[in-house]
Amino acid sequence: MSVVLDEQVFKFGGCTLDLRKGTLRHANGPAYLRPKAYALLTHLAQHMGRVVPKSEIMDAVWPDVFVTEDSLTQSIREIRKLLGNDLVRTVSKRGYMLAAEVEAAPEIGSQPIVAVLRFRNESGDPTDDPIVDGFAEDIINGLARFGTVTVLARNSSFFFASYARSEWQLIRSRIGADYLVEGSVRRHEDRITAAVNLVDAANASQLWGDRYQAAGSGFSAIQQDIVEEIVGRLARRVTNAGLQQATRKPITSLAAYELVLRGVALVRDPAQTDIEGAKAFFEAAVAKDPAYGLAHIYLGLSCALKGEFEQASHAVLVQARDLVANGLALSPDQATGHRIQSLVRLYMREHEAAEHHLRTALDLNPYDADCIEQMGLLLTMRGRPFEALGWLARAIRIDPMIPHWYQFDRSLALYMMGDYRPAAEALELATRPTPWIRTRLAACYAQLGEMDQARRQAALINEGDPDFSPIDYATKAMPFESPGDAAHLADGIRLALGARSASGAGQSTTTI
Incomplete structure (x- = not known):
């Protein structure tokens, strides 16, 4: 069975030939051919189903070099050893053909x-x-x-x-x-x-x-x-257009890719009110195509998001890590997978591993605005906010639509730099004022000495979650590598909470 995915990628005999990457893989990992055998297989794949004359093969594989047909025979033998005899056929007195029944594209x-x-x-x-x-x-x-x-x-x-x-x-x-x-x-x-x-x-x-x-x-x-700018903008435009097509179809008819698109749309919703729905889409994609690595990767992300990362238990993060690792085993060159794995490992306090995965993602796709933005968050957590702001500015330039979390991460880098005013302005853009956003806003205003604003934000922290602890958020939930950075955020929060208590709001249910 064979399928031509595009003019650069071919699948046949359980192998994938990717001319763009110059790789040949079978189900168990990389497959190897000597250079001339690889060149011969490439030429046959590009003319799959056609009898390729020996003279044409000699010109394509051994140009301007005189060799006997023994060299051709040896290369054919090497390819057959890998693929089996049935796929590479000898057509008497004419040449060779890579012959396989074409299957439906995945x-x-x-x-x-x-x-x-x-x-x-x-x-x-x-x-x-x-x-x-x-x-x-x-x-x-x-x-x-x-x-x-x-x-x-x-x-x-x-x-x-x-x-x-x-x-x-x-x-x-x-x-x-x-x-x-x-x-x-x-x-x-x-x-x-x-x-x-x-x-x-x-x-x-x-x-x-x-x-x-x-x-x-x-x-x-x-x-x-x-x-960089064009690629960043085009990728999001095309993905959004694909999502619009998918939303017009009934769920039962959606392919795995389209199910993932529907799930990603829920994840990217600033309100993030239906992470469970996103998880269901990713689970359906895995069920439809168990070999689709990106579906496993996003399923891992949805598990961590359901626990809101900062509040996720170690067991939830381990589950997310393992799901993403499974996806990466299926799609090792998927930049998105390394980016999400980096985020999971960051919240597991494995900072070196987090940076390794993120730099791998950027090696695979240096134009991905989400990877660039996440490097800003990671560097902030590692105590390098000035460097982080450069990455965040670049991400915002590439993706002018500026997803909500870009601004939240930028605000944290600004806070750690002591630039509390722009940090507060970035957080004020939030359409979903969660307890942790109100906590950080309160800290910004307290550090600015604007205690009325600090008290107002602090008083609202526990509206949606009576058990949320602002101090625990700074000292335990946020994955700072340096205790001093956690203390810096906690200092602003304590100032705000002290101002609130002094104004008579001390009976709040906030856990400190």
Whole structure:
């Protein structure tokens, strides 16, 4: 059985050949072929189901080198030893064929398919064509690293230039993309202007567009800044569009990928009032596709979120850790999995392990705004708030929609720096004033000497949770690596609680 996932990834005989990564894997782990056997298998996979003449194979695998057919025979023998004799057939007097009955694509194939078209060169200088093509190719590579969209390979998408709106549906019919990224680049000395549009190919409507201008001493640095912004924005736009499609379908017909999308939408809801519902979606995704690593990863996250991380017991965190580890065993190159594992390990007070997983996530996908933002939180917990603010600012630049937790984590770094005013302003943006948000707001105002505001926030801390302890929150729940940082937050909380008691609010049920 075989399936072509895209022009870069092939599955056959229990193996996965990923040309983008240059890897060959079977169910039990990496598989190995000598370089020429690997090149031969690659050529056969790219022409699966077709008889490939020996002369064509020799030209593709041994170009400009004279070798006898013994070399070809030895490579075929090596491939058959790995795959079995039935998959690589000898067609007498003609050549070889990688032959397998095509199976249905796995449910992950329901991901949106994106094609990045060849960008227009508007500089008027043909020598800039390679630079413009490289710019679009960087977007292809960046999007591909997210794992939540299927990105067509350069050879398919670059068959077209960026065309007018009237051509978009034609392009969809030719290459099967759900979404198109099209645009132009103009370069003048060290300044470039890039226009980028995201298009829904089904109805030829533009979902998003923007223009970028940048200058600097080196073009590569400018290019990386622009690609980072584009990739971060496109990934969220495409994921949201996929969610809109999924919400129009009955739950019984949803693929595992779409079930995960529905669950993630509940997790990302600022109110987070239905974490149990999110958990149910992830459980359904695991049941539908037990090999779908991302479903296990998000199931682990939902378990920790249900316990609100800071209040989660050690047993809950261990359960979350193990679920995420299971997902990573299925999808080891999933940046999201390492990011979530980092968060779990952080709240288990395993700071070194948390940083290891997060840096692994950033190696896998340096453009992921959530990974970048979480590095800000981690560094704050490790006593490096100044460095953390740089990461947080970068995350907010990449993702201008600014999910709510970006601001909460930014406020904590600011508090630890002693910048209590902007810390309070960031927390005031909360649409769900939980006990811990009111606790931190009270601490900010107390540190500013604004005791009326501090008392007002402190008086409301236990409205939603009579058993919530502000001091325990600072000293036990928050995973600070340094006791001094925990004491800094606790000092502000004690000031606020003291002000509240002095105003006659001492009969509150707050546990101290």
